[in-house]
Amino acid sequence: MSGAVRIPQFDATRDEGAFKEALKAKAGEVIESGVFILGPEVACFEEEVARYLQVKHALAVSSGTDALVMALMALGIGPGDEVIVPTYTFFATAGSVARLGATPVFVDSSPCCFNVSVEAVQAALTPRTRAIIPVHLFGQAADLEPLLKLAQERGIAVIEDAAQAIGATYQGKPVGGHGTMGCFSFYPTKTLGGFGEGGLVTTHDDALAARLRILRNHGMEKTYEHVLVGGNFRMHALQGALLRLRLPRLPDLIEKRRRHAAHYRRLFLDSGLAADPVSRCVCGQGVDAALPDVPLLLPFTCNDPHTFNQFTLRVRGGRRDDLRAYLAARGIGTAVYYPRPLHQQPCFQGIPSANSSLPRAEAMAAEALSLPMFAELREDEVDQVARAVVEFFK
Numbered sequence: 001m002s003g004a005v006r007i008p009q010f011d012a013t014r015d016e017g018a019f020k021e022a023l024k025a026k027a028g029e030v031i032e033s034g035v036f037i038l039g040p041e042v043a044c045f046e047e048e049v050a051r052y053l054q055v056k057h058a059l060a061v062s063s064g065t066d067a068l069v070m071a072l073m074a075l076g077i078g079p080g081d082e083v084i085v086p087t088y089t090f091f092a093t094a095g096s097v098a099r100l101g102a103t104p105v106f107v108d109s110s111p112c113c114f115n116v117s118v119e120a121v122q123a124a125l126t127p128r129t130r131a132i133i134p135v136h137l138f139g140q141a142a143d144l145e146p147l148l149k150l151a152q153e154r155g156i157a158v159i160e161d162a163a164q165a166i167g168a169t170y171q172g173k174p175v176g177g178h179g180t181m182g183c184f185s186f187y188p189t190k191t192l193g194g195f196g197e198g199g200l201v202t203t204h205d206d207a208l209a210a211r212l213r214i215l216r217n218h219g220m221e222k223t224y225e226h227v228l229v230g231g232n233f234r235m236h237a238l239q240g241a242l243l244r245l246r247l248p249r250l251p252d253l254i255e256k257r258r259r260h261a262a263h264y265r266r267l268f269l270d271s272g273l274a275a276d277p278v279s280r281c282v283c284g285q286g287v288d289a290a291l292p293d294v295p296l297l298l299p300f301t302c303n304d305p306h307t308f309n310q311f312t313l314r315v316r317g318g319r320r321d322d323l324r325a326y327l328a329a330r331g332i333g334t335a336v337y338y339p340r341p342l343h344q345q346p347c348f349q350g351i352p353s354a355n356s357s358l359p360r361a362e363a364m365a366a367e368a369l370s371l372p373m374f375a376e377l378r379e380d381e382v383d384q385v386a387r388a389v390v391e392f393f394k
C-alpha cells in the first residue's frame with residue numbers, strides 16, 4: 001500500500017479557480033500600491049469583520065498569539081497576576097500569559113465537549129485572578145454565560161480565545177463579542193484561513209480599543225512619542241486585502257464544514273461504532289456521567305451550532321495511535337490536537353497548577369483524533385475516510 005497522502009487532513013490549495021484569480025489580481029494591486037503595512041485595505045477589513053462579528057472595534061494584528069498578548073497587555077496583566085486557562089488548548093492560550101510574567105492557572109475540561117469546565121474555573125478563582133480565557137475549541141463556543149457571571153461578580157476580565165471559532169455563535173451572537181475582548185487567528189488552518197500570519201482583537205470598549213491601537217504600534221500615540229511599551233503587532237496590507245476577499249465567503253465555508261461533519265456523524269452512527277459522549281450538554285454542571293461503551297465518541301455540540309474548525313473524535317481503548325497509523329498507510333491524513341495538555345508541558349513545570357491531575361483533559365489528549373476537515377473536502381472523500389475508520393475496527 002502506498003503511503004502517499006490522498007486525502008489530507010487540511011489542504012490550503014483547493015480554492016476554486018475564479019477565487020484564486022481574484023486573489024492574484026488583488027495581490028498585484030497591493031504590490032502596485034506600495035502600502036505594505038496596515039493602510040486602507042486593513043482598515044476596510046477591520047470595518048467589515050467588525051460588522052460580521054457585531055462588535056464595536058476590531059483591530060487587525062500580526063497573529064492570534066499576538067492578539068492574546070495584546071489583550072493581556074491592554075489589561076495591564078503581569079507578575080503576581082493569575083489568569084485561568086483550560087489545560088486542553090493550543091499552547092498560545094497559556095504561553096501569552098506566561099510571557100507577560102503572569103501565572104497561568106490550568107483547569108480541566110468539561111465532561112461533554114472539549115471546552116473548559118465552568119465548575120473547574122470557579123474552583124480555581126483566587127484573589128489574584130485577573131482574567132479567565134475560555135477557548136472556543138475546534139469551532140464550538142464555550143459555555144460563556146456562567147463564566148461571564150463569575151467574572152462580573154469579581155470584577156475580572158474574560159478574554160475569549162476565538163482563534164478556532166470565527167463565525168461560531170453563543171446564544172445566537174457571534175463569539176468574540178461576549179467577553180471583555182475576543183482574540184482571533186487567521187493562521188491558514190483556521191476557519192477564516194489567511195495567507196501567512198494574522199490575527200484580530202475585538203472589543204466593545206472604547207478605552208481598551210484605544211489602548212490596543214497604541215500597543216499595536218510600539219505604544220506610540222503621536223510620532224515617536226511612546227506612552228506605553230507595546231510591540232510591532234501590525235497586520236500586513238496584503239493579508240488584510242486578501243482576507244477581505246475571503247470574508248464574504250465565510251458563511252458558505254462554515255456551511256460546507258457543517259455538511260461534512262453531519263456526513264461523518266451519520267456514517268459513524270450507522271456503523272454502530274460511535275455515540276455521543278453525553279445525551280445533553282453538562283458543561284456547567286461538572287457531573288461525570290459514564291461514557292458510552294463504544295470505540296468512538298463523536299464531537300458533541302453544546303449550546304449553539306458547532307462550526308467544525310476540526311472534526312475531532314475520541315478513540316477509546318488506547319487505539320488512537322494505531323488507528324492513526326492505519327489511516328496514514330491508506331493515504332488519509334489526521335492530526336492530534338493535542339497530544340499533551342498544557343499542565344504537563346515541560347516549560348510549565350514549577351507552576352503550582354501544573355502539579356495537579358486534570359483527568360478529563362489527560363484522557364482527551366490520549367484519545368483525540370482530528371479527521372480530514374476543510375470546506376473544499378469532497379463528499380466521496382468523507383465516505384472514504386469514514387469507511388477506512390470503520391474497517392479498522394472490523
Ligand SMILES: *Cc1c(COP(=O)(O)O)cnc(C)c1O
Pocket residue numbers: 063064065066089090092093135161163164184185186187197198199
Ligand atoms: C491558532 C491558535 C492560537 C494562535 O494563533 P496564531 O495565529 O497561530 O498565533 C491561539 N489559540 C488557539 C486556541 C489557537 O488554535
